[in-house]
Amino acid sequence: MEKKLNIAFLILFFVLIGVTYLSSKYPEIAILKILKFGLEASFVGFIADSYAIYGLFYKLGPHTNIILRKRKSIENKVIDFVANFLLSKEVIEKELSNVRFDIDIISKIENPETKKKVVDFLKSAIEKKIKEKKDYLEEFRELPLGAFVKTAFYDFTEKFLAKYLDKNLESIVDELLKKIKDDENIKKSLNSELKEEITKIILENHDFIVDLVKKRLESISDEEFINAVKKASWDELQWIRFNGAVLGFLIGIFLGILNLVW
Numbered sequence: 001m002e003k004k005l006n007i008a009f010l011i012l013f014f015v016l017i018g019v020t021y022l023s024s025k026y027p028e029i030a031i032l033k034i035l036k037f038g039l040e041a042s043f044v045g046f047i048a049d050s051y052a053i054y055g056l057f058y059k060l061g062p063h064t065n066i067i068l069r070k071r072k073s074i075e076n077k078v079i080d081f082v083a084n085f086l087l088s089k090e091v092i093e094k095e096l097s098n099v100r101f102d103i104d105i106i107s108k109i110e111n112p113e114t115k116k117k118v119v120d121f122l123k124s125a126i127e128k129k130i131k132e133k134k135d136y137l138e139e140f141r142e143l144p145l146g147a148f149v150k151t152a153f154y155d156f157t158e159k160f161l162a163k164y165l166d167k168n169l170e171s172i173v174d175e176l177l178k179k180i181k182d183d184e185n186i187k188k189s190l191n192s193e194l195k196e197e198i199t200k201i202i203l204e205n206h207d208f209i210v211d212l213v214k215k216r217l218e219s220i221s222d223e224e225f226i227n228a229v230k231k232a233s234w235d236e237l238q239w240i241r242f243n244g245a246v247l248g249f250l251i252g253i254f255l256g257i258l259n260l261v262w
Contacts, residue, residue, distance in 0.1 A: 001238040009046055012245065016043055030260055037256030038249045045248025049241045056237075057226055067229055068222055075217045083210040089203055096199050119170050 016039040023032040055064035067074070085091070202209075220228070 001235045005238055005241055008242075008245075009050075012039065012043060012046065015039060033260065034253055034256035037259065038252035041252025041255065042245045042249035045244035045246075045251075046241060049244030053237050053241060057230065067226060071222070071225060075214070078217065079210060079214050082213050083206075087206070087209060089206055092202055092206070093199060096195055096202070119173055122169060122173070 016036075019032060019036050019039055023029070023036045026032060051060060054060060056066050057068075059065035217225075
């Protein structure tokens with residue numbers, strides 16, 4: 001958008017020169033005078049609005065370079081916007097109250113890839129618990145029947161329980177999911193508990209989220225800050241330059257007509 005406007009500005013400049021020349025050569029042609037008024041006003045409007053737009057981001061004279069000069073104030077307003085409006089505690093609680101965590105979790109676990117990760121996680125957790133118990137029983141090895149108890153536990157866990165779970169854990173997860181899906185009371189309870197815990201965690205870390213935004217803003221360089229603001233608003237700001245040229249042209253035409261009438 002910026003490049004197109006700059007090209008349009010050059011065209012406007014050369015058209016203005018041409019019309020000014022023709023107007024001086026043929027002063028009797030009223031339309032040329034009116035058009036000259038319009039093009040001059042359009043040129044001035046374009047220059048003035050361009051100065052204002054670029055003056056927001058760069059030092060072009062007094063009271064310019066506003067974005068960097070007011071950076072701290074802008075950062076504070078962004079932080080306040082995030083903390084007290086966009087991600088306020090009230091907004092978080094309201095948004096979470098409308099979420100059905102049970103449906104979302106069930107649908108994700110039913111996904112084959114996710115289900116495999118859940119099954120693998122459960123296997124890992126069970127194996128860890130078995131190892132912890134084996135290590136605990138190792139301390140009683142020298143006691144009467146200690147070796148027997150350890151061996152019995154090993155045989156039960158390694159030869160039966162571990163192999164059973166390895167073969168059947170996925171079907172157990174499927175059965176559990178089916179039971180949750182079919183039982184509205186379980187779903188409501190699951191949703192309520194998850195909602196309560198997630199809301200609690202987020203609200204307890206609300207200040208951390210705000211602090212994270214603050215640290216991120218403070219960590220970026222002036223150039224990155226300028227580029228971020230430009231990326232968010234640059235094309236829209238270019239329309240101000242365009243509108244200034246169009247409005248200037250219309251006002252210039254009006255003044256040109258008045259000049260001829262009076």
